[in-house]
Amino acid sequence: MTGRFWLFKTDPEDFSLDDLKKSAAQTTGWSGVRNYQARNFLRDEIKTGDEVFFYHSSSDSPSVVAVCEIVKEGYADETQFIKTDLHFDPKAKPENPVWFQVDIKLIKELDNPVSLQKMKENKKLKDLLLLKRGNRLSVMPINENERNEILLMSES
DNA sequence: GCCAACGTTGGC
DNA sequence: GCCAACGTTGGC
Numbered sequence: 001m002t003g004r005f006w007l008f009k010t011d012p013e014d015f016s017l018d019d020l021k022k023s024a025a026q027t028t029g030w031s032g033v034r035n036y037q038a039r040n041f042l043r044d045e046i047k048t049g050d051e052v053f054f055y056h057s058s059s060d061s062p063s064v065v066a067v068c069e070i071v072k073e074g075y076a077d078e079t080q081f082i083k084t085d086l087h088f089d090p091k092a093k094p095e096n097p098v099w100f101q102v103d104i105k106l107i108k109e110l111d112n113p114v115s116l117q118k119m120k121e122n123k124k125l126k127d128l129l130l131l132k133r134g135n136r137l138s139v140m141p142i143n144e145n146e147r148n149e150i151l152l153m154s155e156s
Numbered sequence: 157g158c159c160a161a162c163g164t165t166g167g168c
Numbered sequence: 169g170c171c172a173a174c175g176t177t178g179g180c
Contacts, residue, residue: 009177009178011177011178057177057178057179058177058178058179062178062179116179134177134178135178136176136177136178138177
């Protein structure tokens with residue numbers, strides 16, 4: 001069974017690959033996403049077994065650094081209900097959640113991180129959503145060819 | 157630290 | 169429904 005492919009951005013100051021490695025079962029809930037387009041992917045389209053590239057933004061060399069897998073698909077993001085949480089949303093009610101999350105598990109750290117710069121230089125990735133001007137989506141789909149190309153780049 | 161690009165908010 | 173103001177993202 002082959003699922004779809006996704007790329008999740010994270011600011012390593014908030015949650016890094018090292019944090020994921022230290023997590024129980026190397027699994028973490030991807031909570032805190034507060035963008036409607038990303039929310040729709042998390043709620044409706046991302047399925048258990050789908051593959052995810054784990055991307056560090058806002059670092060010295062923004063890069064894809066690992067491959068993960070969805071181990072639990074869309075469910076209500078608890079942080080929206082917690083008043084003291086940074087991601088609290090007063091509009092959200094437990095019977096009518098606004099924000100959703102999935103759980104991801106680390107599968108493999110890439111042998112060589114694939115930097116944003118290298119992806120920009122690769123003509124085969126010219127349509128990669130990540131490279132579109134001003135793209136701020138933190139959860140985005142990528143296609144199989146792009147996924148294969150990025151994996152290939154990580155091998156050398 | 158800067159700033160362009162973008163999403164959201166709120167007045168009208 | 170428009171759009172200016174504002175806050176945030178994220179590359180550099």
